Amino acid sequence: MPTTDWKPTACILCECNCGLEVELGGEGGRHLVRLRGDRRHPASKGYACEKAHRLDHYQNGLDRVTTPLRRRPDGTFEAIDWDAAIREVAARLSAVRDAHGGDAVFYYGGGGQGNHLPGAYATATRRALGSTFRSSALAQEKTGEFWVAHRMFGTAMIRADFEHCDVALFLGKNPWQSHSIPRARVTLKEIARDPARTLVVVDPRRSETAAMADIHLQLTPGTDAYLMAAILAILLEEGLWDRAFLDAHCADVAPVEAALRAVPVAAFCARTGLDEPLVRRTARVLGKARALSTFEDLGVQMNRDSTLVSYLHRLLVAVTGSFGREGTAHVPTSIVAIASGASRRKSPVVGAPIVAGLVPCNVIADEILTDHPARYRAMIVEAANPAHSVADSPRFRDALRSLDTLVVIDVAMTETARLAHYVLPAATQFEKAEATFFNFEFPRNSFHLRPRLLAPPDGPLPEAEIHARLCLALGAVTEEDLAPLRAAAAEGKAAYALAAVERFLGDPRLAGLAPVLLYRTMDLPPETREGAVLLALAARAAMQSPASLARAGFAGPPIEAAQALFDAILSSPAGVVFSVDGWGDVTGRIATPDGRILLALPDLLQELARLRDAPPPARDPAFPFVLSAGERRSFTANTIIRDPAWRKTDASGALRVSPGDAAAIGVATGDRIRIFTRTGSAVAPVEVSDTLRPGHVSLPNGLGLSGADGSEPAGVAPNELTASQDRDAFVGTPWHKIVPARLERA
Numbered sequence: 191m192p193t194t195d196w197k198p199t200a201c202i203l204c205e206c207n208c209g210l211e212v213e214l215g216g217e218g219g220r221h222l223v224r225l226r227g228d229r230r231h232p233a234s235k236g237y238a239c240e241k242a243h244r245l246d247h248y249q250n251g252l253d254r255v256t257t258p259l260r261r262r263p264d265g266t267f268e269a270i271d272w273d274a275a276i277r278e279v280a281a282r283l284s285a286v287r288d289a290h291g292g293d294a295v296f297y298y299g300g301g302g303q304g305n306h307l308p309g310a311y312a313t314a315t316r317r318a319l320g321s322t323f324r325s326s327a328l329a330q331e332k333t334g335e336f337w338v339a340h341r342m343f344g345t346a347m348i349r350a351d352f353e354h355c356d357v358a359l360f361l362g363k364n365p366w367q368s369h370s371i372p373r374a375r376v377t378l379k380e381i382a383r384d385p386a387r388t389l390v391v392v393d394p395r396r397s398e399t400a401a402m403a404d405i406h407l408q409l410t411p412g413t414d415a416y417l418m419a420a421i422l423a424i425l426l427e428e429g430l431w432d433r434a435f436l437d438a439h440c441a442d443v444a445p446v447e448a449a450l451r452a453v454p455v456a457a458f459c460a461r462t463g464l465d466e467p468l469v470r471r472t473a474r475v476l477g478k479a480r481a482l483s484t485f486e487d488l489g490v491q492m493n494r495d496s497t498l499v500s501y502l503h504r505l506l507v508a509v510t511g512s513f514g515r516e517g518t519a520h521v522p523t524s525i526v527a528i529a530s531g532a533s534r535r536k537s538p539v540v541g542a543p544i545v546a547g548l549v550p551c552n553v554i555a556d557e558i559l560t561d562h563p564a565r566y567r568a569m570i571v572e573a574a575n576p577a578h579s580v581a582d583s584p585r586f587r588d589a590l591r592s593l594d595t596l597v598v599i600d601v602a603m604t605e606t607a608r609l610a611h612y613v614l615p616a617a618t619q620f621e622k623a624e625a626t627f628f629n630f631e632f633p634r635n636s637f638h639l640r641p642r643l644l645a646p647p648d649g650p651l652p653e654a655e656i657h658a659r660l661c662l663a664l665g666a667v668t669e670e671d672l673a674p675l676r677a678a679a680a681e682g683k684a685a686y687a688l689a690a691v692e693r694f695l696g697d698p699r700l701a702g703l704a705p706v707l708l709y710r711t712m713d714l715p716p717e718t719r720e721g722a723v724l725l726a727l728a729a730r731a732a733m734q735s736p737a738s739l740a741r742a743g744f745a746g747p748p749i750e751a752a753q754a755l756f757d758a759i760l761s762s763p764a765g766v767v768f769s770v771d772g773w774g775d776v777t778g779r780i781a782t783p784d785g786r787i788l789l790a791l792p793d794l795l796q797e798l799a800r801l802r803d804a805p806p807p808a809r810d811p812a813f814p815f816v817l818s819a820g821e822r823r824s825f826t827a828n829t830i831i832r833d834p835a836w837r838k839t840d841a842s843g844a845l846r847v848s849p850g851d852a853a854a855i856g857v858a859t860g861d862r863i864r865i866f867t868r869t870g871s872a873v874a875p876v877e878v879s880d881t882l883r884p885g886h887v888s889l890p891n892g893l894g895l896s897g898a899d900g901s902e903p904a905g906v907a908p909n910e911l912t913a914s915q916d917r918d919a920f921v922g923t924p925w926h927k928i929v930p931a932r933l934e935r936a
């Protein structure tokens with residue numbers, strides 16, 4: 191097979207965005223018929239998991255929206271043309287703004303696992319509307335971690351170098367299925383196979399990763415804070431804190447020492463259900479590691495005490511000095527910082543903390559279902575499906591229904607789109623140039639703008655085009671704004687870049703609209719046209735990280751470095767290394783005022799003390815089981831692929847139940863079981879699995895999608911069973927992994 195038949199692109203099903211090569215074929219040449227990992231991709235290097243091979247189920251998926259839709263009073267939809275759609279959406283959103291202010295227009299989403307350019311272009315539309323409140327899925331997973339890291343390290347994004355560690359710790363994370371680190375299965379196998387390296391997994395379930403581990407701490411669900419505090423206390427007691435690192439790089443150590451000396455190790459171990467000797471042995475492995483890499487994810491972030499666990503986890507990194515050396519934690523150079531930690535504002539109705547600019551997902555319905563004058567009255571949802579993915583779906587749907595205007599920009603007629611006043615159809619991620627900002631590698635970090643593989647069919651448009659049209663219709667961008675840039679474009683790239691920089695630096699209004707101005711005036715071929723906004727992002731990176739870019743070959747004054755990087759991005763269809771750093775640079779990225787990691791966070795130390803004195807949370811006898819609502823499995827990918835036929839296994843999303851519980855309830859694999867929670871009930875097939883502890887059951891994530899034609903959903907939509915009040919006290923992240931439940935044979 192000649193290599194010219196293979197076109198470079200990327201998988202869009204998880205944050206790794208592995209580079210792929212694709213062969214197109216089938217009807218009209220519009221099917222992704224063969225896929226394979228792309229060896230040229232700087233991060234994935236040819237790796238791809240089983241899901242990538244099924245991507246045609248996305249490109250040619252169910253429920254595709256092919257024309258703008260307007261809802262009729264009876265709830266059905268009528269097709270309208272783009273001019274009417276843009277005109278009416280602009281009119282309705284600006285009417286809300288004029289009557290109630292831009293803050294009444296809420297923005298949700300901006301991208302999923304593979305597509306972050308929509309969110310970049312949407313900043314222009316939001317600016318045009320004066321809309322400042324927004325959220326996304328990150329506000330139901332990572333905001334606690336960001337908040338803590340920002341306060342301690344002065345920077346929110348901290349990742350780790352699992353490829354070179356000798357001890358790996360996964361806390362509530364199953365990378366065998368969920369990945370999140372490049373070439374996850376290769377790296378896991380290497381660690382597991384090497385007798386000199388140790389894999390430690392903390393998970394109440396014997397996940398695929400836990401099954402490979404040297405040490406699996408199969409704790410009682412929701413007790414990670416006790417475990418982490420006990421480990422820190424043992425390390426202190428046994429003299430395993432890295433004093434040299436603490437002296438050189440940390441501040442305010444004493445209050446943390448005092449708090450940890452007060453931790454009753456035996457009692458805390460007992461809370462976790464783990465033997466104290468096993469916890470002690472694990473602590474020693476972590477404390478004596480040459481290079482420790484750690485990763486916390488949803489098992490703890492969607493659980494009780496999540497922000498406290500994030501804090502204890504960051505303390506573990508600091509006290510073991512697992513930062514700034516090969517095989518430990520680092521701060522990647524970013525093109526776009528998706529993480530920020532500061533909590534400067536509160537949400538207008540509930541007064542919830544806004545971390546990383548995001549309103550906690552769990553309070554959005556409360557911010558709408560109220561007569562409070564500052565409530566959100568209109569919403570733009572783009573590349574997200576919150577009617578399915580946010581806690582308490584029935585109430586979230588009520589909130590969406592009560593809006594004055596809901597505009598959904600999506601490729602498919604999703605659960606959210608069905609509630610919209612207007613649905614604006616987007617080109618798929620293979621019908622436009624796309625990229626993500628999930629770029630976290632170190633010391634060499636890469637960026638991948640995938641050129642489009644196919645032109646969109648008649649109807650759907652790339653989001654860049656949708657936002658450009660909206661900004662023009664809103665009157666925020668005028669022909670007079672575009673003309674000087676168009677003239678500069680005619681003179682060549684250098685003149686264009688200079689004109690753009692001058693105009694944006696000189697006029698904050700234009701700077702806010704930059705994505706759309708660049709997109710409308712830059713002369714790019716159709717394959718990469720939506721990449722225009724990256725010139726602005728490259729310019730920001732060139733100003734923020736000149737040395738890192740220079741080492742990757744993008745040197746010179748910022749404008750030249752930015753232009754060189756931008757050109758390289760456009761001409762590297764398999765991805766490009768944009769920054770090269772040294773491990774010696776990492777501690778210099780601690781961005782607290784004194785350049786030291788701030789160890790003592792008084793509110794969280796107080797929370798630790800409260801944990802010591804508080805009785806265990808009361809169990810409601812009416813709901814004796816703990817339901818983990820939303821596990822990552824072999825064929826799950828949030829709601830990116832809607833056709834259940836894409837799953838080679840577990841198509842209807844079984845509830846996993848331990849053998850003892852199954853016997854007690856009287857069910858076997860394949861039987862049906864009814865799950866009751868405080869908010870709802872659902873029926874699922876059973877999979878009896880000895881990977882679960884008694885009392886713990888789990889449902890997969892992303893199932894329960896019903897066809898737009900009214901067809902029966904396959905599997906259970908997890909958030910029909912969750913409650914929005916069940917959330918973290920600090921940042922409002924949900925407790926999806928610890929839902930009280932009752933089970934009955936169906």
Ligand SMILES: Nc1nc2c(c(=O)[nH]1)N[C@H]1C(S)=C(S)[C@@H](COP(=O)(O)OP(=O)(O)OC[C@H]3O[C@@H](n4cnc5c(=O)[nH]c(N)nc54)[C@H](O)[C@@H]3O)O[C@H]1N2
Nearest residue numbers: 362363364368392395411412487488489821822826827828
């Ligand atoms: N296949 C697949 N991969 C994906 C995705 C997908 O949908 N499908 N989604 C992507 C996204 S958006 C994300 S955020 C990541 C998430 O990736 P992960 O966080 O790894 O995914 P989960 O399976 O939700 O949860 C991880 C583990 O937490 C465990 N857990 C449950 N309760 C507890 C507890 O009380 N304590 C501890 N320590 N662990 C607990 C579960 O048993 C599970 O094994 O995955 C990404 N990758």
Ligand SMILES: Nc1nc2c(c(=O)[nH]1)N[C@H]1C(S)=C(S)[C@@H](COP(=O)(O)OP(=O)(O)OC[C@H]3O[C@@H](n4cnc5c(=O)[nH]c(N)nc54)[C@H](O)[C@@H]3O)O[C@H]1N2
Nearest residue numbers: 302327573574575579599600601616619819820828829908
């Ligand atoms: N109970 C429970 N709830 C959870 C979780 C859980 O574990 N348990 N996990 C949470 C997590 S970690 C996450 S990340 C969220 C994910 O939930 P969401 O953030 O809502 O995102 P997705 O389900 O990935 O939906 C992506 C949407 O983008 C659309 N789309 C795909 N391509 C394009 C495109 O090119 N343009 C546009 N405009 N749209 C496109 C898809 O059709 C889909 O509607 O779910 C969260 N919800």
Ligand code: SF4
Nearest residue numbers: 201204207208239242
């Ligand atoms: S699902 Fe994730 S790990 Fe698997 S091929 Fe796609 S991007 Fe790579």
Ligand SMILES: [Mo]
Nearest residue numbers: 327328331828
């Ligand atoms: Mo996620």
